[in-house]
Every structure is written in structure tokens, then in C-alpha cells.
Amino acid sequence: MGSIVLDKVQKKFGDVEVIPPLDLEINDGEFVVFVGPSGCGKSTLLRMIAGLEDLTAGKVNIDDNDVTEVSPAKRGLSMVFQSYALYPHMTVRKNIAFPMRMAKVPQDVQDAKIEAAAKSLNLADYLDRKPGQLSGGQRQRVAIGRAIVREPSAFLFDEPLSNLDAALRVGMRLEIMELHTKLKTTMIYVTHDQVEAMTMADKIVVLQAGVIEQVGSPLELYHTPRNKFVAGFIGSPKMNLIEGEEASKHDATTIGIRPEHVSVSTTEGMWKGTVGVAEHLGSDTFIHVHNTGLDTGEGDLFTVRISGDIAVSHGDTVYLTPQMDQLHKFDAQGLRIA
Amino acid sequence: MAIVATTSRFSKIAWPTLAWVVALIFFFPIFYMVLTSFKTDADAVKPEFLFSFTPTLENYANMTENYDYWRFATNSVITSVLATLFALAVGVPCAYAMAFNPSRATKDVLMWMLSTKMLPAAAVLYPMTFLTKNVFGVFDTHFLVILVLCLINLPIVIWMLFTYFKDIPKDIIEAGKMDGLTTWGEVKEILIPLAWGGIVSTALLTFIFCWNEAYWTVRLTTIDAATLSKLIEGNRAPEGLFFGRLSAVSTAAVGPIIVLGWFCQKQLVSGLTFGAVK
Numbered sequence A: 001m002g003s004i005v006l007d008k009v010q011k012k013f014g015d016v017e018v019i020p021p022l023d024l025e026i027n028d029g030e031f032v033v034f035v036g037p038s039g040c041g042k043s044t045l046l047r048m049i050a051g052l053e054d055l056t057a058g059k060v061n062i063d064d065n066d067v068t069e070v071s072p073a074k075r076g077l078s079m080v081f082q083s084y085a086l087y088p089h090m091t092v093r094k095n096i097a098f099p100m101r102m103a104k105v106p107q108d109v110q111d112a113k114i115e116a117a118a119k120s121l122n123l124a125d126y127l128d129r130k131p132g133q134l135s136g137g138q139r140q141r142v143a144i145g146r147a148i149v150r151e152p153s154a155f156l157f158d159e160p161l162s163n164l165d166a167a168l169r170v171g172m173r174l175e176i177m178e179l180h181t182k183l184k185t186t187m188i189y190v191t192h193d194q195v196e197a198m199t200m201a202d203k204i205v206v207l208q209a210g211v212i213e214q215v216g217s218p219l220e221l222y223h224t225p226r227n228k229f230v231a232g233f234i235g236s237p238k239m240n241l242i243e244g245e246e247a248s249k250h251d252a253t254t255i256g257i258r259p260e261h262v263s264v265s266t267t268e269g270m271w272k273g274t275v276g277v278a279e280h281l282g283s284d285t286f287i288h289v290h291n292t293g294l295d296t297g298e299g300d301l302f303t304v305r306i307s308g309d310i311a312v313s314h315g316d317t318v319y320l321t322p323q324m325d326q327l328h329k330f331d332a333q334g335l336r337i338a
Numbered sequence B: 001m002a003i004v005a006t007t008s009r010f011s012k013i014a015w016p017t018l019a020w021v022v023a024l025i026f027f028f029p030i031f032y033m034v035l036t037s038f039k040t041d042a043d044a045v046k047p048e049f050l051f052s053f054t055p056t057l058e059n060y061a062n063m064t065e066n067y068d069y070w071r072f073a074t075n076s077v078i079t080s081v082l083a084t085l086f087a088l089a090v091g092v093p094c095a096y097a098m099a100f101n102p103s104r105a106t107k108d109v110l111m112w113m114l115s116t117k118m119l120p121a122a123a124v125l126y127p128m129t130f131l132t133k134n135v136f137g138v139f140d141t142h143f144l145v146i147l148v149l150c151l152i153n154l155p156i157v158i159w160m161l162f163t164y165f166k167d168i169p170k171d172i173i174e175a176g177k178m179d180g181l182t183t184w185g186e187v188k189e190i191l192i193p194l195a196w197g198g199i200v201s202t203a204l205l206t207f208i209f210c211w212n213e214a215y216w217t218v219r220l221t222t223i224d225a226a227t228l229s230k231l232i233e234g235n236r237a238p239e240g241l242f243f244g245r246l247s248a249v250s251t252a253a254v255g256p257i258i259v260l261g262w263f264c265q266k267q268l269v270s271g272l273t274f275g276a277v278k
């Protein structure tokens, strides 16, 4: 079991309110991702759930028990840190055994669990090494191993992959997702990488300045962002947000169109512009178009994503046509117009 | 290239030479003291007898027969060891709290602790003597010496430990919390093993400071709790200028600490530099 309910939780550091009172429900077995720009309070919120940070106000409930005043150790949660936070003076085996030793698990059970964890995480050959003798990826595996053996009611991850190189990150991402499929334990995962958020989450929580901007499945956020912030934050490359005259034509203050929902032609189309940078990735082409005459908030730069390759280069004139059914409209407050 | 080569050859010779010169200047008084301790009191005052004299063990024999060196030495060991242990017992939790749960006042508290070292000891000599003698009746007891040694060293102990503890990543302590450690568990399972080198350095240095302390140990004791500092002090004046005897007493008093320092050089250097030198 691992359902977590945050009831008007608030956090102030001194006079600075980092998290204004906030409600959130996390169901048992869900994979929830907290995303948001740096400094928006993702880690703080996670640490409040963990018990590592006191609440200024509000309540944390785990499985319908109020744990607001309960120490981190007794909440039955495991945490994986960005810095791995392994015990440097203990071997891998002792690191993994540590939470079980604290819980006074019998030695034979401990050994069996270490064996199993080491096998599933490919650590069997490293059990007698110290963390200092391991690579970053191996260290993160040990940290995950240490988290698993406790059989927590929920896992908390704070940017666990951000110290790893790109290739390893993709691999570990898959491992964590497989782990979730296998264990079906609640996981809360903090990241500012929205690819991780989109691929891993059952439910994404988008935060800005401590405020929840939207909660929803990855595709909900992608197709129906509740406001301009979520629209711009979810999706890569970013959604084009256009204000001014073009927007008024649609009775909106701002209209948004994702780069992948625009077609490009060298002969005709709705908006005309010149190619600035064209990024040819093979599978996709990102074209950054200037001189469009559109008020996009970044001058008149407009980004297009074309599947496959297209022969355009710097200085070419192109015509852009948005798919009208994929247009997002926002009002003066930045809220979505249905 | 040529210049670089000359410079480095120069510095290869110059720095070690300088180091030796400085070391010898510092070492000379100690050498002189040890040498004098093997002279008769008569020889001791004659500078021309620096090397040419008949060595004698008379001073040392005299010392153990007439002055009960071993009692003073035992007192020194007891008070220094216990004061060090108590200072650590108070200092470790205190530095732990300040390093890992700092409040707004932490910096000020640390500064305040250091500032107590700026108070001239002589300023509180009268109240200390009066209170311990006439009010609390603890004058010349081990308890008093241990308490005083412990208290005067606590600021340094806490500062040193604080500096070492601060180097331990907070995440590791928090991982421990998540894994089920109590506060005492954090100290025992994580803090002490990870800061062990620093704790040992701190302990050694504190022990040396306690052993060498002379102002209070001389003034707050007479016989029962008197330490080696008191023994040296006692041999200084009353019977005239007995340099041979005084040197023997001093040698016997500082001997243990020099030997200890010699064997623990590395730990001490890291202690005195707060771990800055690898």
C-alpha cells in the first residue's frame, strides 16, 4: 500500500513561502513525476513527504494515517538521492543491508534479499567493493538496491539520473520503469527533464513557484494544457505561443501551436519566413524560422518540427501552415479557452 | 626554461635549508633543557660547559626520591585523559547539532564560543580561587582540574569538530534518517566513522593542550590534584636557581608529550590545519 495525500501543506523558509498551501493526491501504485523549472520547490515538496523537511502548516497522510509528526524512518518510504548518498565507509553489501539491519531483519532474510537485489541490478560482482570504487551508474544502482530491500510503501526519487551521462540515463530510466512494472509500488519522481516526465509518468505534477499548475497524464498535459505555462513547459521543442493580431483572429489573447503541428512548404502557406538554423537529426528536422511577422514573445522566432528530413538551409524562404485543429487558445489570464 | 630550472634548483635547496634552520631554532631550547638536565646545578650556570661536563643522573634520582614525580605524572594523565574525553562527549553532539541542524543563531554561537578564549584568564583568577576554595570546596581536586581543562578547551574542540563534520554531505545523514537511524544512530553509524580521523586529531590536540596547561593547574591545586605543570612551577624559585634540577623536571614533564607528538605527527598536522593539507 502506498497512497499519499497532501492536505494544504505549506512550507516557509523564514519569511519566504516556498510552497503555498497545496493539495495533492497520489494513488497506490502510481508513478508520479514532479516537474518544473529549477527552484520551483520540487525537492522541497518531496522532502516534506519524506519527513526530512518540517511542514509550516498542513498534513501529510500515508495510507490514511496522518504522518505529519512521524519521523522519516517510520514513514516506510525509501529515497534515492541525486548524489546517491551511499555510506562511503561501507561495502556495497553493507550499504544494501543497512536499512534491513536497522529494521532488525534476520540475517538469512537479509542475505537472500541482497542476493536478489544484486542479481536484478547487476551488482553481484561488486558486493564487496566500497562505493568509491564504483562508476556513477553502479552507485545509483546500489542506491536503488538499498531502497528496494526495505520494501517501502513508496519510493521517492530526487533527480536520480541527472549525474549520469546521456546514454546511461536512458538505460537507467528503463530500469526504473521496469522496476515499477514489477513491484507496482508507488513512486514519486522529481525531475526537470520533461522527456523523463513524459516517458515515465502515470501522472505528472507541473509545479511553478511552489504552485501546482496542472496534474494529469502525460498526454492530457500535451493535448490540453490548462494554461500557458504548462503549454510552454511540456513538449520539446517548446510550443510556439503567439500574441497580438494573429491571436485576436481566434478571439484569444494568446494562441499556441506545437512545432510538430505545423507543415512547411517552400511555395505556399499561411505564414512566410526565412530559415535561421535548421537542425537535421535524420529522423526529424527542427527549423527555426525568422521574419515571420508573428508576435511570439521571442521576437518573431517560430520553431517547426518536421518528421524526416527536408532540404532547407539558412536563408531559405519557407511558408508555414498550422493544423487548425491542434491550435491552443489562452485568455488574458493565460488560462486555456475550451 | 633555464630560469625555471634554476629557480626550482634554488628552491629545492633553499626551502629545506630554511626549514631546517627554523626547526633548529625551535628545537634548541628543548635540546638545551635536556642537556642541562644531565648537569649538576653548578655546571648548569656556566655557559662554557655547554658540552664539556660530566653527565650525571643525580637530578633525575633526586626528582623521583624527593618530589614524587610519579604522583604528579599520574595526575597529569588522569586529568588530561578525562578532560579530553569529557570535552569530546560534549563537543561531538554539540558540533553535530550545529553542522546538520543549523539555526540562525549557529554562527553567532560559534563566534561567542571563540570569544570566550579572548577573555584574559587573569581577569577571573580571584573569583575562581575564591569560589572553588570558599564556596564550593573543590579546590585542589581532580574534579576541578578536569572541569577547568574541559571547559577551556571546549571552544576549540567544538570548532574543530564542526569543521570536520561540515565536510560530511548532508545527504548521507538524511539517507541514514530514511533508512531508520535514530539521532544517536546517525552519530554512531555515520558521523563517527566518517569523521574518525578528525575526531582523533581533535582528541590528540586537546590532550596536548590539557597536558601543557599551566595557568589554572598551577593556581587551583596544591598537592592532591597537582599536575606536572605544578611540579615544574614548584621547582622554579623557592630553593634558588637550580637549573639542573629544573631542567630534569621539565624534561620529564614534556617528555611524554613529545613522544606522543612524534608518533602522531600526521594526525596532528591534519588537526592543526583542519584537514587542509593532504
Ligand SMILES: Nc1ncnc2c1ncn2[C@@H]1O[C@H](COP(=O)(O)OP(=O)(O)OP(=O)(O)O)[C@@H](O)[C@H]1O
Binding pocket: A013, A018, A036, A037, A038, A039, A040, A041, A042, A043, A044, A045, A192
Ligand atoms: N534550507 C533552505 N533554506 C532556505 N531556502 C531554501 C532551502 N531549501 C530550499 N530553499 C529555497 O526553496 C526553493 C525551492 O527549492 P527546491 O530545492 O525545492 O527547488 P527544486 O525545484 O528542487 O530545484 P532544482 O530543480 O534546482 O533542484 C528555492 O528557491 C530555494 O532557494
Ligand SMILES: [Mg+2]
Binding pocket: A042, A043, A044, A158
Ligand atoms: Mg531539487
